[in-house]
Every structure is written in C-alpha cells, then in structure tokens.
Amino acid sequence: MRRFTRRSRRRRQVVAAAVATSLLLVGGVAVVTLSPLMALDTVQVIGTERLDAAEVAGSLDGHLGTPLALLDETGIRDDLAAFPLIRSYTTEVVPPHTLVVRVIERVPIAVVERGAVVELVDAAGVVVERVPERPEGIPLIAPASADVDSLAFESVAAVLTALPADLRARVDVITASTRDDVAFSMTGAGHRVVWGSAERSALKARVLAAAIETTDQSRAWEYDVSAPETLVVRRL
Known part of the structure; x- marks a missing residue:
C-alpha cells in the first residue's frame, strides 16, 4: 500500500508539473504575442x-x-x-x-476610347490608367465591343490575354459582336485575322505565327484561324 501510494503521489506530481509548465508556456506566448x-x-x-x-x-x-x-x-x-x-x-x-x-x-491589355479620353483596361475591364492618347503597342478595342459588361468584350479580352506578347503588340484594332466572331487587324502591312471564338486560342496563336512567318510580309493577307486545323489565307 505504501509503494502504491508513493507511485500515485509521484504520478500526480508529474502531471501537476506538466500542466503547470504548459500553462506557463501558453501564458508566456500570450504575453509576448499580445503585448x-x-x-x-x-x-x-x-x-x-x-x-x-x-x-x-x-x-x-x-x-x-x-x-x-x-x-x-x-x-x-x-x-x-x-x-x-x-x-x-x-x-x-x-x-x-x-x-x-x-x-x-492589374495589367492593361488594351485601350478603349471614351470620347476624347483613352482608357487602358485590364482583362476584367477595370480602368488601369487614363491617358490623352493611345500608347504604341497596345491594341484598341473597337467601340462596338468596348462595353465591359458584354459577351463581346469578354471574348476580346480572352483572346488578347491568350496571345503571346509579341503578337498582341502587333494587334491594331480588335472587335467582336458575339462570343464567336472575334477578328482583328494588325499593324504593319495591314493584315486581317479572323479568330472566331476564344476557344483553343493557344493553338490558334501558334498557327497564326507560323502563317505570318511563311507568307510575303510586303503584302496584306487575311488569316482565318477560326478552325486552326484548316488555316485559310487570302490576299487582301
């Protein structure tokens, strides 16, 4: 009985010491972090x-x-x-x-013209900056597609976001009236690109880049990549 009592007393002492130590640690952390x-x-x-x-x-x-x-x-x-x-x-x-x-x-992907004011907008249509004139290398969204709450703007923004930076910098004016008829003109020779919907934009961008590389860039062309497996190229 005496051995059992001593063991029980030691266990209680160990438990009490552990609890006291834990309380001191918690209290110390609280004092430091909240002070x-x-x-x-x-x-x-x-x-x-x-x-x-x-x-x-x-x-x-x-x-x-x-x-x-x-x-x-x-x-x-x-x-x-x-x-x-x-x-x-x-x-x-x-x-x-x-x-x-x-x-x-937010990063601007295009500009829209609101009267005499030029607004740089991001893919969500948020105005990043207002400037007196359009900066070089920034696509212009045609007025018909510039309503940021429209499906047309959503499609145009999706296409511009998917384009590689070097191609996007060559886009002059981009337009759409529905989700599936995005088209844009390009600076330089004045190429026109029929893009279609924003779906499969990564593949369309690769097809367009290859088509530009293999055609005479002293002439203006229309590149139709709306069905990227069957590229259509026409002289303008």
Whole structure:
C-alpha cells in the first residue's frame, strides 16, 4: 500500500508539473504575442509600379500599434479595396513589428476610347490608367465591343490575354459582336485575322505565327484561324 501510494503521489506530481509548465508556456506566448513588444509599427509594400507604395502603406496606418497576432485581415482587405489597381495581394507578418504586403497590380491589355479620353483596361475591364492618347503597342478595342459588361468584350479580352506578347503588340484594332466572331487587324502591312471564338486560342496563336512567318510580309493577307486545323489565307 505504501509503494502504491508513493507511485500515485509521484504520478500526480508529474502531471501537476506538466500542466503547470504548459500553462506557463501558453501564458508566456500570450504575453509576448499580445503585448506592445510584438505590435505593428512598420508596413512594407512590395510589387507596385503604377501605385505609390508609400500611399498604399499609409492606408494601413489605422492598424499601427495592433499586436501582430490580432491584425484584422478583413480590415486590411477593406482598406486596400480603395486601390482598384490592386488585382490581388498577400500579407506576411514579420516579427517583431513588420507587416509585408505583396501586391500584384492589374495589367492593361488594351485601350478603349471614351470620347476624347483613352482608357487602358485590364482583362476584367477595370480602368488601369487614363491617358490623352493611345500608347504604341497596345491594341484598341473597337467601340462596338468596348462595353465591359458584354459577351463581346469578354471574348476580346480572352483572346488578347491568350496571345503571346509579341503578337498582341502587333494587334491594331480588335472587335467582336458575339462570343464567336472575334477578328482583328494588325499593324504593319495591314493584315486581317479572323479568330472566331476564344476557344483553343493557344493553338490558334501558334498557327497564326507560323502563317505570318511563311507568307510575303510586303503584302496584306487575311488569316482565318477560326478552325486552326484548316488555316485559310487570302490576299487582301
């Protein structure tokens, strides 16, 4: 009985010591993470080109002084929503005092003309920038296809996004009236391309590049890649 009692007492002591140690560790972590010793005092913004990184960081000043463990992700999201040029972002907490915000900006794929104003838009139709005149190497979306809420704009944007950068830079004016009749003219000799729908755009881009390479570029051609397995080339 005495041996059993001693063993039971030792087990209780071991358990009590383990519980006390765990409580001390948890309490210590809580004190450190929730104290001013681990409060936010620096916001670092990475990845901006058109946006002012200092302005983006300044929009988060309301979170300064907050313990890192208690940063409000919803509040940060709402603050950054004031910048429509931010397509997406990620955050990283860097103890003891820093929040790193990595930004991916919207990239213009084309321009649309709104009266005397030229708008650079991304694939979602968000205005990235307004400029007095069309920049060189940026396709123009024809007015008939410029409604960003239309299926025509959606198809045009899908085609421009799928085109390799070198081909996209040669697109002059692109248009569509439905999902399946995208067409565009090209700078230089004035080629016309009948694209069709945005489906299989990667294959169509390869077929178009090969067709351009094997035809006389001193003349204007119409390249019909709407059915990429049966390329049709016509003189204009």
